[in-house]
Amino acid sequence: MDNHFKLLDNFINYLSIEKGCSTHTLTAYSKDLKQFFEFFQERKDFLGVITYLDIRLYLTFLQSNGINRSTQARKLTAIRSFFKYLKRNKYIANNPSETISSPKKTKKIPTILSEGEITKLLDQIFITEDPLTIRDKAIFELLYSSGLRVSELVSLKIEDINSNYQLVKIMGKGNKERIVPFGDKAWETIEKYLSSSRHLLVKKGEVGVLFLNHQGKKLTTRGIRFIIDKYVTKAALSIKISPHVFRHSFATHLLDNGADLRVVQELLGHANLSTTQIYTHVSKTRIQQIYKKAHPRA
Numbered sequence: 359m360d361n362h363f364k365l366l367d368n369f370i371n372y373l374s375i376e377k378g379c380s381t382h383t384l385t386a387y388s389k390d391l392k393q394f395f396e397f398f399q400e401r402k403d404f405l406g407v408i409t410y411l412d413i414r415l416y417l418t419f420l421q422s423n424g425i426n427r428s429t430q431a432r433k434l435t436a437i438r439s440f441f442k443y444l445k446r447n448k449y450i451a452n453n454p455s456e457t458i459s460s461p462k463k464t465k466k467i468p469t470i471l472s473e474g475e476i477t478k479l480l481d482q483i484f485i486t487e488d489p490l491t492i493r494d495k496a497i498f499e500l501l502y503s504s505g506l507r508v509s510e511l512v513s514l515k516i517e518d519i520n521s522n523y524q525l526v527k528i529m530g531k532g533n534k535e536r537i538v539p540f541g542d543k544a545w546e547t548i549e550k551y552l553s554s555s556r557h558l559l560v561k562k563g564e565v566g567v568l569f570l571n572h573q574g575k576k577l578t579t580r581g582i583r584f585i586i587d588k589y590v591t592k593a594a595l596s597i598k599i600s601p602h603v604f605r606h607s608f609a610t611h612l613l614d615n616g617a618d619l620r621v622v623q624e625l626l627g628h629a630n631l632s633t634t635q636i637y638t639h640v641s642k643t644r645i646q647q648i649y650k651k652a653h654p655r656a
């Protein structure tokens with residue numbers, strides 16, 4: 359079994375160095391594959407003799423233990439990638455996972471904020487003018503204005519902001535670069551943060567990261583979540599939101615106001631249009647709600 363974990367380490371290093379996968383992806387793949395190994399721990403050298411039916415048995419085991427379809431699909435993706443790597447590098451002769459279809463995911467409509475809730479959050483709760491509040495307003499405005507993932511936001515450097523054209527350069531998943539515009543409101547808050555607040559947070563050794571914490575260090579995704587929770591409580595919103603809700607709201611509001619689906623796909627940095635199409639379901643739901651409220655015989 360030790361050899362299997364050595365191959366796993368090699369695979370994770372390959373994903374990190376050659377594929378540029380995020381730390382989150384590397385951690386998830388490693389965890390999923392270790393659980394897969396544990397299922398077959400009674401069988402020595404199972405990687406060389408495992409079959410299609412063995413993997414199907416593992417998926418059945420996951421289902422019987424209440425693992426939802428989305429998680430099953432993610433675990434199968436990790437298994438597929440691992441066996442593909444093993445075959446390409448001639449550790450195994452055949453890939454037993456290549457003909458297994460993924461469990462159909464249950465489409466979950468993402469939580470969004472209405473335009474009114476966004477306005478309330480962005481225009482009514484940032485009352486004080488201290489450096490951290492000015493920074494926080496800039497963070498909220500940029501998240502909603504450009505639909506960034508939080509991991510992308512915390513990685514931004516000052517040089518990634520183009521003030522002349524109001525564009526931000528983003529390094530997304532798989533080290534794919536994209537350029538996304540941001541609006542006047544976002545630029546006003548970013549400019550104010552850069553001119554009046556950031557220099558008060560900077561500490562020695564800082565290397566140009568755009569958003570800094572109170573210690574002068576790069577903000578983390580956990581730090582962003584803490585900031586958002588604080589202001590959501592302050593705004594007394596009725597729903598619990600994650601940082602990703604701003605991204606969902608960004609996409610949905612664009613589509614509600616007539617944006618082309620492929621343009622939204624490009625702005626979000628989605629590799630597949632099908633990923634973006636979930637937001638059309640959100641818009642359809644909203645259309646039905648408006649119809650039922652407005653039509654006299656709905």
